[in-house]
Amino acid sequence: MVQTEFKLNTGATIPAVALGSWQSGPGEVAQAVEAAIKCGYRHVDGAFMYKNEEEVGQGIKKSGIDRKELFVTTKLWSTYHRNPEACLDESLKKLGLDYVDLYLMHWPVPLNPKGNDPYLPTRPDGSRDLDTDSWSYIKTWQAMEGLMSTGKVKAIGVSNCSIAYLEEILKIAKVVPACDQMEVHVLNPELKLNDFCKSKGIVLQAYSPLGSTGSPLMKEQIVQDIAKKHDIEAGNVLLSYLNNRGIVVLPKSVTPSRIEKNLKIVDLDKEDIEALNKFAKDSGKLKRFCNPPWGVDFKVSLATLMSTSLKAMCAYDSGQNTMG
Ligand SMILES: NC(=O)c1ccc[n+]([C@@H]2O[C@H](COP(=O)([O-])OP(=O)(O)OC[C@H]3O[C@@H](n4cnc5c(N)ncnc54)[C@H](OP(=O)(O)O)[C@@H]3O)[C@@H](O)[C@H]2O)c1
Secondary structure, three states: OOOOOEOOOOOOOOHHHHHHEOOOOOOOOOHHHHHHOOOOOOOOOOHHHHHHHHHHHHHHHHHHOHHHHHHEEEEEEEOOOOOOOHHHHHHHHHHHOOOOOEEEEEEOOOOOOOOOOOOOOOOOOOOOOOOOOOOOOOHHHHHHHHOOOOOOEOOEEEEEOHHHHHHHEEEEEEEEOOOOEOOOOOOOOOOOHHHHHHOEEEOEEOOOOOOOOHHHHHHHHHHHHHHHHOOOOHHHHHHHHHHOOOEEEOOEEOOOOHHHOOOOOOOHHHHHHHHHHHHHHHHHOOOOOOOOOOOOOHHHHHHHHOOOOOOOOHOOOOOOOOOO
16 A cells, blocks of 8 residues: 555654665755655655765755755764764754754664774775774664754664664664664565564665666566556656555655656555565575675674674675665
8 A cells, every 4th residue: 555654663754755865976966855855755865974965955955845844864874883973963064954853873883983984994904994892783772862862863763784683772772763774675675674673663764776876676577567567667666566565765866857756656456566575586686786895794683793702704795885
């Protein structure tokens, strides 16, 4: 069923479609945010790491919308895990806002705050300079809980947390994460994670719903076939599939015509959803597009690894350097 918004465990509502802003370049972001709000978006997804929050803020201002009508998300970057409020304050200043509706831990991996780069510090061998000997995302979550009383965040949540990571957080949480933002799409449907999140009152958000840069998932034949059947575009199938499963979608575009199109969510048939749920596994095409080389196994939580001295088992993944 088409859902225009979802209920968070704070009692607030979150609009079901957000404008994504990762890789929206200088000079593109403000006009994209303004265009999105003017055509009906009420939700913008950003991050400190996207290095474009000033423009996101300009777009919000230019749209003329009342702040209270908007849902703005930003994210804590990994070099600030020991001091989430400092990162939040920088984001708020850049956005020109007093508060965000949702503050997410971008990745559950602390990075050395005093390393050789303020965003992505590396070790001499080129691997990421993790700050995990005396800190962990569990401590970060506890520090983020403290933000709830500052009035600067309406809700807090996580991103890139598998079930194993969420379980570790839930063991100590005084505040249950409102959301988990993950890569979710037809080639990575995260069926178990969605069920887990629902059982814990956590709203799942789907990043890279179109397959990220160049929207490659639109070309999948199964998506094209379902689009033809419903007389809609492939992108609308990809977004409706997630929406119908109760997942927030964050399509990114800097192209006004696409921004508008991506708002169109329809009811797919039960058999479409079932076919898309099975597609990645049955076709052997299971795939992630955003897989930065953290050097961490995200299926086994760092807290578990540390407590069982298995940290050495973390294989260094030398994939592409993306950070979403
Ligand atoms: N939490 C995390 O770690 C994380 C990681 C990745 C992403 N995210 C969030 O999720 C958002 C979305 O993910 P994403 O940016 O990776 O990718 P995406 O939204 O799956 O795809 C974006 C790409 O699709 C194109 N596109 C958008 N709408 C289209 C349409 N209707 N027809 C044809 N092409 C279309 C865009 O082109 P144009 O812009 O040129 O129109 C862009 O190349 C991000 O922007 C970010 O806010 C979060």
